[in-house]
Amino acid sequence: MKFLDQAKVYIRSGDGGAGSVSFRREKFIEFGGPDGGDGGRGGDVWAEAVDGLNTLIDYRYQQHFRAKTGVHGMGRNRTGAKGADVTLKVPVGTQIYEEDNETLICDLTEVGQRFRLAAGGNGGFGNQHFKTSTNQAPRRANPGLPGEERTIxxxxxxxxxxxxxxxxxxxxxxxLAAVTAAKPKIADYPFTTLHPGLGVARIDAREFVLADIPGLIEGAHQGVGIGDRFLGHVERTRVLLHLVSAQEENPGKAYKIIRGELEAYGHGLAEKPEIVALSQVDTLDADARKKRAASLKRAAGQAPVLLSAVTGEGVEAALRALAAEIHDAREAEQPVEPDERWQV
Incomplete structure (x- = not known):
């Protein structure tokens, strides 16, 4: 399945149905009077977070969504039916913005969350609403109100x-491939990963979701390389695993490049808990490994995990460190139960 994490769509809710102009015409009713029904309300446009989706690729092939118009009112005081709604089904974690792509409308973070993006127009009144003591046979009715339209x-x-x-x-x-069932593309050239990937890692009977994003280079926040647009996919994480290749001549400098990009991006990424790992250590001898680990430690201010996903060295240590941070973050997010002694 192709990955798409941003899409621009046009939506329009339905117009309200028109009210009816009608009079009772039964043979044996002398003064029938007006009986025009009201028009039905136009359909709404909703967004709903659903399970089983992890891409917005459907919105590459359809960008226009229109709800149905309400049914017009009819005689015998019959109100028109409401127009059919339109629901945009999106993956959990989807944010919806105004056309300026800056003003947030809603953030759907749980399965089943719904938000009404555009309300349908109200139906018009039938002529029964305009009957008065001086105008007992009104011959006018209201048209339905137009629906809303917007680009999001x-x-x-x-x-x-x-x-x-x-x-x-x-x-x-x-x-990611070593610790989860995900199968990302792996090759020995830069920017092998072009789209974010997800996998479920398990350690000591604990499970957590791990996200991999395309690599960053210096100046990514200014659009260099693939840029930093994919950093949005780690905004919601509780902890970052910062991998620095042991093949870097200066691991400390490589670490500072990524930290600079995280700080330039903002959105709280630089403040997240971070576990630093020197990866691909199986390619070094003992002396080189020690020197580069020391360089990374001076830059990061913490001892790095020595890691090799190929041989499995340090993998469990990294997973346990991640699981511990995630567990602490989850505990901190749980609401404190009130003391029952202070309840009335």
């Missing part, structure tokens, strides 16, 4: 517990 942006931000960041070829996809 759908932007998907994957929901994961932990995110992988690093320079291209830092071993992120290899790590």
């Amino acid at each position: 942006w759908l932007r998907l931000k994957l929901i994961a517990d932990a995110g992988l960041v690093g320079l291209p070829n830092a071993g992120k996809s290899t790590f």
